[in-house]
Amino acid sequence: MLTRVLIGRKAQFAALTAALDRAAAGHAGVVLVGGDAGVGKSHLVGALTTTARERGFAVLTGQCAALGESMPYLPLADALWTALRDPHSTEDEREALEKALAERPVLRRLLPDGDGAPDEASDLGRQQLLGATLGLLGELGGQRPVLLVLEDLHWADRSTRNLLVFLSRVLQRERVCLVGTYRTDDLHRRHPLRPVVAELLRLPNVTAVELQPFRPGETAEFLASLAGTDEEPPADLVERVHRRSEGNPFYAGELFAAADDRGLPSALADLLLARIERLTEDAQHVVRVAAVAGRRADDELLRRVSGLSEDAAGEALREVVSHQILVPSGAAGYTFRHALLREAVYADLLPGERTRLHRAFAAEFGRAVEPGEEAVPATNRHPRAAAELAYHSMAAHDLPTAFAASVRAGLDAERMGAPDEAYEHYDQALSLWDSVPEPDGSAGMNRVELEWAAVRSSARAGDVRRAVQRLRRLLAVIDPDDKALGAEVRERLAYYLHEADQLDESRKWAQEALDLTPVDPPTPARARVLATYVRSLLATPERYDEVPAMAAEALRVAREADVPSAEAAALISLGQYTEATLGPGPEETRAYSDAVRLARTSGNLQVMLRALYVQAHLPYETGDLARARPLADEAVRFTLDNGLAWSTYGINLRFLQFLIAYTDGDWDRASEIADGFGIRVARDVEAVVSSYALFLDVGRGGPRAEHRLQWIEPLWDGDQWLTYIAGGLAAEHRMWEGDEPGALKYVTAALGTSSPTDTGLIRIAAVGLWAHADRAVRARRTKDAAAEAAARAAADELVKTARFAATHSLDGRHDAWMGAEGRAWLARAEAEWRRAHGTDEPEHWRTVRDIFDYGFVYEVARSRWRLAESLAEHGDRDAAADEWRAAVTAAERLGACPLLRVLRDLGSRARLSDDRSRQDGGGGHDRGPLSGLTSREREVLKLVATGMGNKEIAATLFISPKTASVHVSNILAKLNVTSRTQAAALAHRENL
Known part of the structure; x- marks a missing residue:
């Protein structure tokens, strides 16, 4: 097999094995293998998996299916399930995988025998699954290198595409090689994989392998290998096959196999079907059933749906396998030898025949999802029975069954941490609501509840805009007299609008929700509304004074109604208000600790992450790094343990961990953390993460900062925080490089992105004042009064910006609390301003x-x-x-x-x-006209060459003008020249 693969593929195979070598050495990488259908992608990857096993790799291989977006994480589940039963693996290797899965329930649920129900308390299921996958691969890679193959990505569901992007971006030092295959001829302009591939190929650890059709000589070699002889087939046959197949190996093989019959069909589809027509009637029927089944056909399902007797079905399957139409796959299933065969057979089915077979499959899958029961697969063979049932029922035009199955499939997808697919199922069910009888009974919920499920899935998928649209639609159809429901919808609308930074509208809906909830008795609904309302007030300067009273009310209601997550959220908001206005104290420390405890009790991961962040951030802001460090480390461990390292708060906590190490002077540790931030970025969120590492890159200097900025700068116009972080550090980098105009350009851009009350502006202003002070000092030394005045005036304006931010909080009236670092930066801004005026x-x-x-x-x-x-x-x-x-x-x-x-x-x-020898002129200057000068005289001569007078030289070298004059006289004498001009000319000639 390897010989056949390597015909015309040696360079591509070498690229793949090189990726294996890098993975084995601890440099994770991704290879995307593209090519037309039938060009040999699967053969190439098959040879790679054989080689990987020979080199001691753990091999995980999964396939996508041509069943639309309905089956989340299908290739990952396929890879894990198959690996647990891989005959090539040892018992110890299978046990290691089983143990790793047992420690990660969110992955265990993907498998046919997985259990558990949808977790409605968590909005972070997808991040957990992504993090768990990364952890699993890292753990397995610690034992031996891992090759993960995801085939047929052109059919990948959205969750699988998200997983591919995630792993491609975060795999770095794990001993993992990820290989994905896809059809290039399927990637039309709007294909969802197309932008994903384009995005990934910009990453430094992602490489592309493109398979081209055979050339005539390669086709001849390929046909000889099929014939099992060293002699090439007749030239006319090779020419005819190559011309007809256009160098496509799969078609070439089919044409060569049909050459004995001399019946070369005019169309390639006819060619593929000609192989099927040579089978017996029962075997042809089994192939048609398998084509309707999809990517993989289960043995027992094939037998039942075919309607053949046990013996007849068995005989038909043996015939089909012997003709290499189907090949065994897994413990009890089959796949088509090539997807093109399945497509040709499926397209050839008569409409009625296709509908009947889909109906038969729906009946079989229907047995695994009993009406009214939760969508948990009843057999190990059908881990996604509800999704399969929905797919086949829609194809069979059985709308009532498709409707009920879509609802159950949505619940299944939520359970598996696949909110995108859950939304698609719920959306399909909602589109069928008016077309089926008694939908409430079939769905096990009313329409409002189903709309809520769609909203929940949208939010969990990170599509807040879609969640907001759903909520607006829901608000328009609910009974206006149902105040409880109206308040609940408005509260969620306010929450998601806040997430989308639409703060004014968020506060409006939060206020309406509050008005609709009864004050007494305290209820969980009012507790949640109050928590959201207080959060909205924090972002509303003109209502800032209302926060303390409303937060206290939120705490009271949450405690009386026993809603720990709402109590935790209110504690955090109150603590943030007090910290921002009065500065931190022991009350905030206790409040954040209580919030962590309450959030842990409630099981609400989103509130838990927020609480962990503020708890660790508070001592960092107060300069208590010794206390901040363990809290940040503990919080980061929590995100890793729960698979949430790449959630928003997971990223922020790692940044905080980085800042603590950077501030504390542990730059080696900071560098280790920054290694995970990436340099080559394609999206705003990636650029923000990358910009954090600029603190270290700029501090240490070298080309790395410039390289990172080249990737970040094109993206920062679209993100305020990115412009603030990266722009400020870019300005500092330019100052170290001596580029004052460039630095001031970045300072202006960064200052323009934030509110004038943002204390973070003080650091940016201090960098700008550094530039203006340097200009003013230089102008004074060269007696350029106009330039000095301009620099001083610019410094005056910039120091006003720093002082205003330091003395105003969000409401513009209270003194702002800045923290130790903020006060230090203000002091530096003031000192630089004085340096600009010459009064420091x-x-x-x-x-x-x-x-x-x-x-x-x-x-x-x-x-x-x-x-x-x-x-x-x-x-x-x-x-x-x-x-x-x-x-x-x-x-x-x-x-x-x-x-x-x-x-x-x-x-x-x-x-x-x-170093006294340097000061006294010893060493290194023993030749040339300047050899008689001391080091200090050389420094004076350098300044003479710039045109400085004695006073400017004295100021630069921290000596008196009289001393400077003596040095100049000695220099003229030693150089045997009569003027400063001649001395300067000599200095230039000697490249001093």
Whole structure:
């Protein structure tokens, strides 16, 4: 088989085996194998799986089905179920997989014998399943490398496409190779896989392997291999087969097999059907039944639906298999040797025949889903009986059965963490509601409840817009006198509008929901409405003063109605209000701890994640890094254990974990965390995650920051937070590179994205003030009064921005609480503003250093740089040297190259370095006209060459003008020149 695969495929096979090698070495990768139908994708991947097993890989192989979007995670479930029964695996390997699945119930539910019911308390089922899959592959890869093959992705359901994208983006150091195959000829312009493939191929760990048709010589070699001889078939036969097949291996094989009959049909479809027509009548009937069954036909189902006796069905199946129309697949099933065969047979069925066979399959699947029961498969052979029943019933035009099965399939999809497919099933059921008798009884729920199910699935799938549309539609049809239902719909509408950042409308609906819920007695419904309402007030500046009273009311109602999730949400909102207005205290610490406990009790993962985040973020904001670190680590472990590392809060918690390590000076740990953030990004959310790593990239310098910014910058216009984070750090990067205009461009862009009361703007303003201060200092040294005035005026405007953000909260009246870091950045902005005006003193920079000294190692070192410079300017050289040495030590330990570079420049100019040989001119300058100059005289000559006078030289080198004059006189004498101009010319010629 391998020989046949490698005909014309050696380069492609080498690319695939290279991916195996990389995976074995701990570099996960994805290979997308594309090609027309019949070009040999499955043969190529089959050879790869054989090679992988020989190299000790665990092999998981699953296939998609041509059954639309109705069967979520089908290839993953197929791969897991097959691997548990893989005869190539040892008992220990199968037990390891079984154990790994047992520890991940969300994956176990995908299997035929999985159990459990839809989890209506969780909105994070899909993220859990994605995270569990990543964890499973990582665990298996820790034992031996893993090859995961997902075939026929052109038929993939939406959940499988999401899984493919997720794994392609997050697999990095796991010993996993993921291979996906798809038909390129099926990817029409609107095919849902087309943008997915285009997006994935931009990722650095994703490669493409494209299979082309055979060339004439390869067709000849292929036909010789089919004939089992080393001699090539007759040239005219090869020419005829190659021309007719257009180099397609599958068609070439079919044409070659038909050549003995000399009956080469005019159409390829006829060619494929000609193979079927040579079978006996019973065998042909079994093939037609299998074509209706779909991607894989179960042995027992085939026998029952065929209507043949046990012996006749068995004989027919043996005949079909012997002619290689069907091939055994799994423990008790068959697949077509090629999907093109199934398509040709299915298309050839008469309409009535097709309908009858679909009806027969629906009857069989109907036995696995009894009316009124939950959609749990009754047999191990049919893990998705409800979805199959819905599919076959629709094809059989049996709308009542399709309706009921769609509802049950939606529940099944929810249970499996596939909200996209759940929505599709619910949507189909709702479209049939008016076409079936007694729909309430068939569905086991009324129409409003079914609409709620569709809303829930949309939200869980992350499609908040669709959830909002459904809720608006529901609001238009419900009974206006049903205030309880009206309040519930409005509360959810407010919640999802808040998620979509439509804050004004969110507050409006939250207010209406509140007005519709009775004050007494306290009810769970009112508790939830109040929690959502308080959350909306937090984002409404003009209503900010109402938060404390409404939060207290929300807490009272939640406690009396015993709704711990609503109580936790209200505690968080109240804590955030107090923290933002008065600053954090022990009350917020207790409130967030209580919120975590309550959220854990309620089982509401969304509230739990929010509570864990604020609990860890509070000590970080107050500068208590020692307390913040374990809380963040615990929260991240929770997200990993629950498969939620890539949920919104999961990402935010990893960012917080990164920031704590970055702030605490553990840059190696921060680098490990940042490795998972990615560089080559295609979407806004990916760019936001990538931008977090810029803190480290900019701090350490080098080309990595520039490379990351090249990917991020095209996306940040569409995301306010991205522009703020990436734009601010891009400005800092440009300052380290000496590009002040570029830095100020980014500062302006970042400042334009946020409210003027956002305290985060203070850092951006401080970077801009750094640029204006440098301009003002340079202008003073060159006596450019106009440039200095312009820089000072710009600094005046920018410091106003920082001061306003520091003294105003959301309502524009209260003093804002900024946290330790915010106060430090304000102090730096003020010090830079004074530097722009030439009035900064060492005490200003000492204040910056002291405020950052809550544990922010890098910023303390950067503050010491400016403090040492200021001390040297004011003549306190010993104190300057102490600060300088401490800064150099920290910068060297961190690997902060840009900071280290300016520190060394300062040490040289201010003679703070301990290297006396450099100061005294020893070593390295023993040849050329400048060899007689000391290091200090060389520094003076460099400044003379720029046109500086003695006063400017003195200011730059922290010496007196008289000393500068002496140095210039000595230089002129040593160089044997009579003017500064001649000395400057000589310096230029010597490239000083």
